[in-house]
Amino acid sequence: MLRARRGTARTIVGIMPELRSTDTVTGLLAEIADVGRDRQRGGYSRPVFSTAERDLTGWFIAHAQRRGLDVHTDLNGVIWASSGDLSSGESVVTGSHLDSVPGGGAFDGPLGICSALVAFDRLQQRGFTPLRPLSIAVFPEEEGSRFGVACLGSRLLTGAIDPDRARSLRDADGNTLAEVAAASGLDPRFLGQDDGTLAAVGTFLELHVEQGRGLVDLSKPVGIARSILGHGRWRITVEGQGNHAGSTLMADRRDPMVTAARVVVAVREAALAHPDSRATVGRLTPVPGGTNVIASSVTLWLDVRHPRHEIVATVVQAITTEAGRLAAEEGCRVTVAEESLSGTVQFPTGLRDMLSHTLPGSPLLDSGAGHDAGVLAARVESAMLFVRNPTGVSHSPEEQVEADDAEAGAIALADALQALLTRD
């Protein structure tokens, strides 16, 4: 059993008989292939604290316990499955998330969790002497698809979001995080920065499906993260005059849908005007949302990213100014509220170099997508591995990973973890 105790290095005992050491990443993914399927959108909808996500965390905990790992959930709902005493303060942690975007793919999140379990099994089989404990972590609400803030679990843990603000975040049904967390057995009063838990983490290494075409274009199965783009989300609300679609003359309208549509076009134009930036409106809700009703208000969510985070601010400023102009033209009112903002993350060079040495031939990649590893990087030494996605598509049922690449990813993760566990 791979188990290190505080301050001591212990020999690997060997494979325990109840372990299914033949588990593969694709085999584990197949076990959860029916959880949270979305028949309307296609793919999976596994929002945090939903039945689907609870089924997945329950499934993970059973796998961790079968491997003899100690499982506990911290004050922010992060699940830790550990092979040793975490209070030694130098543990190596791998993991990812099990929640999904609405209608997401099978790999975004679960690939990292399944690879962590398989990597653990491989390390068991190898028999070596870890110098520190190993944990697998599952972070809640990585996607932010329920409460609007991505990486909410890791942000709370590291103090990157004010807990009062987090508690008052609302889902689409109007429930606050505080209410939903309480219903899920977390005490919302204790959400927030948790230095005790963080102190136990020496290094965090997250494996994730690649969400672009970097590895496809380079014909490589596994890559190493160099950086994560600066990234923010804003909620834009356009208020106009709700009215009847038939009896209201065009000249008498103050239609927030028309303004919102012009803002969507302005978002595209602002992104094109600033090379390397990405700006997206993927979510838009007219109120009340009837066919024969001029909307009274429209809310749209804006996602902006750039390798240099100061350009994110420039792009959003351009959109805000243009939105104000467009709203005034229609007699509407617009407000732009920041929901989250993360600077560009450069992963530490030393750790990157060590991974490059351990995984020769694995290219360095900049990630357009945000990850818990990017949030944790502010407090603990962090790194990431990416596994090739042949479609290059993510946040969609078309997201894909070949079986061979998935297993190659788990081996690469095992190799990297071994290097970290035995690093002087």
Add this chain to the structure above:
Amino acid sequence: MLRARRGTARTIVGIMPELRSTDTVTGLLAEIADVGRDRQRGGYSRPVFSTAERDLTGWFIAHAQRRGLDVHTDLNGVIWASSGDLSSGESVVTGSHLDSVPGGGAFDGPLGICSALVAFDRLQQRGFTPLRPLSIAVFPEEEGSRFGVACLGSRLLTGAIDPDRARSLRDADGNTLAEVAAASGLDPRFLGQDDGTLAAVGTFLELHVEQGRGLVDLSKPVGIARSILGHGRWRITVEGQGNHAGSTLMADRRDPMVTAARVVVAVREAALAHPDSRATVGRLTPVPGGTNVIASSVTLWLDVRHPRHEIVATVVQAITTEAGRLAAEEGCRVTVAEESLSGTVQFPTGLRDMLSHTLPGSPLLDSGAGHDAGVLAARVESAMLFVRNPTGVSHSPEEQVEADDAEAGAIALADALQALLTRD
């Protein structure tokens, strides 16, 4: 009791003691003021076959029965409360609907039902000899806000919609009308044209809140409908490539939200290019609808109206052509599906003149909004009365009717019904 039997004219018996002859329109509206309130959108959300709408129809039936009316629900879910034997084939019918748009006002629909009950009471008090029976009708899904087709009950009744198509209409949760109707006690096999029921209707007169500023500008409490604008609804679906909002370069995108937004702008432009037309997108749904997800498809609903229905077709053709061009530009695919189409309705001159004679000083109005009376007009002699709406706003919580105008409307309705019931 105002009750006519087949082929015979009967004297009004007088007020029955259990009747609350002091009911006022505002008093009746106050009884239902808490049913179906929408805390999120404001106003009321009372979709057909919802708990709220069932509570309202139950409340109406209790009022009808307290007045000694015979109540039955026909094969299409229209509720008829009758004071005599309808098989005489010359009944006078008044009524409206109890369903609402999402976040609608208190008067659109219920004003006509409450006014009908109060008008019935007034006729009782007057004591005169009706030459034919009187009914109050409640039509289901007038707004089309659940299944997408406005005036669905009256369309089914009159054969204006193919029952197979109606049965397969779906609500936002994916339930078909057939399923929902069956769950509400209607046999979906029997939906469709019902000549037996129609044969009993001599004249239909609907009272409705005005949904524009016609009466406000003329300083009149009550008006008479001259026409209803030609009107159609279309469902426009734009399909693109769902993907990750962070890792997908702007150049690699086929984003249906951008195309949908350009279509919304094109709708506004097409309406402005054709004077007197009204074209609206009030409902728009991106799929999957995540903040950090480029949508894979976007559905938007288009509502177009014009005093001349051939112009409706011209406007929709212009929008369809432009939508195709815009979709091609983005590498998306677009489909435009007609959900409903109604020609311009001119209410019959003879009946209009009679109402003008009975209600001197009441102006003639063209209605931008569709109504069951407009659908029924294809099969039975129909007319409408409008009651002033001081805000001119409808399909919104801001819709308003002054108490004095509401009572004046009920008196006007009673006068008009008396004239119809005693017409040679």
